[in-house]
Amino acid sequence: MNDNGKPSYKLTFEDAILVWLRHWDGEFQNRIAASFDVNPGRVNEVLKGRAHQGSKEEALKKRAA
Known part of the structure; x- marks a missing residue:
């Protein structure tokens, strides 16, 4: 705690x-x-697109590099 x-x-x-x-x-x-x-829940907010919009696209770029 x-x-x-x-x-x-x-x-x-x-x-x-x-x-x-x-x-x-x-x-x-x-x-x-x-x-x-x-x-x-904070991780889920990222994965649902409710937090840090655009992070998925940036992650896709990093993954492709």
């Missing part, structure tokens, strides 16, 4: 790109979330 009074980590656009890449590699959303110290 986070007992120091600070909010948990907030995913950046670059993090969202990594979320997509890891998701496509078959990693579970809860494992991805744990590695960033965020709620799994």
Whole structure:
């Protein structure tokens, strides 16, 4: 439990790109979330397109490179 009074980590656009890449590699959303110290709902928001719009397209570019 986070007992120091600070909010948990907030995913950046670059993090969202990594979320997509890891998701496509078959990693579970809860494992991805744990590695960033965020709620799994934040990862799901990225994958549903509700957060960090454009990250999927950038991840596709990185994957193709």
